[in-house]
Amino acid sequence: MKLTVLNDNAPGDICASEHGLSYLVEADKTILFDTGASDLFLKNAALLKLDLKMVDTVILSHGHWDHGNGLKYIENKTLITHPHSFQKKYRKKDQSYIGLPFSKDEAKEKFELVTTKKPYQISEQITFLSEIPRLNDFEAKTTSFELEDGTDDFVYDDSALAIKTDNGLVVVSGCAHAGICNTIDYAIKITGINKVYGVIGGFHLKKNDTQTQKTIEYFKNLEIQKIYPSHCTALPALAAFHQTFNTKQVLSGDIIYF
Secondary structure: OEEEEEEOOOOOOOOOOOOOOEEEEEOOOEEEEOOOOOOHHHHHHHHOOOOHHHOOEEEOOOOOHHHHHHHHHOOOOEEEEOHHHHOOEEEOOOOOEOOOOOOHHHHHHHOEEEEOOOOEEOOOOEEEOOOOOOOOOOOOOOOOEEEOOOOEOOOOOOOEEEEEEOOEEEEEEOOOOOOHHHHHHHHHHHHOOOOEEEEEEEOOOOOOOHHHHHHHHHHHHHOOOEEEEEOOOOHHHHHHHHHHHOOOOOOOOOEEEO
């Protein structure tokens, strides 16, 4: 399996960056996982000499602007996501809009839209997990987001990919609003593969606090070999992961093999 970072929060040698996430995943099928906040993923793909016109399937991890605004710049592809991705979403602190730039009906006009709350088999290797159960006692307990009617938004549309490889399971996360440990647990349950070889993406950890330390212990217990916290993982948590696992910062343009 090969993963190319088309955009993450930090720039690479030749690729620019923005707050957002977009990966090109190449396994038994090549898919685009998230599109970032603009057309930057297309510009970086061109710099890397990657032709995204050949990709026919796009996965949207959840309905936040920094993962889905780039959808404005592509069309005529299969788009797979949770049905709640199209809810109007806002920050509680200032009421700023953080949802997608178009409605579900508008998405149907641009894409072959597939929405599901249940796991969706994309290929023999790749599964879209869709809605992730939140079962442990230390993740996804609070939220800084709300919906249009003012109710709490716990981002139940948050999802990830579970990918079977010869080395074990690889989990690709967009933001892990459901909790990265909950996400991995569900990937194990759905695939039936207990060996987790790699995890990459946003872990949604902001501090070196109890949640981060419990997450690190969880990763230790699973003996995960390739760990790439990125995007919405803030510096104190990144530092804690680096101190424990000697992780490296994920940069736009990185190519990672699992």
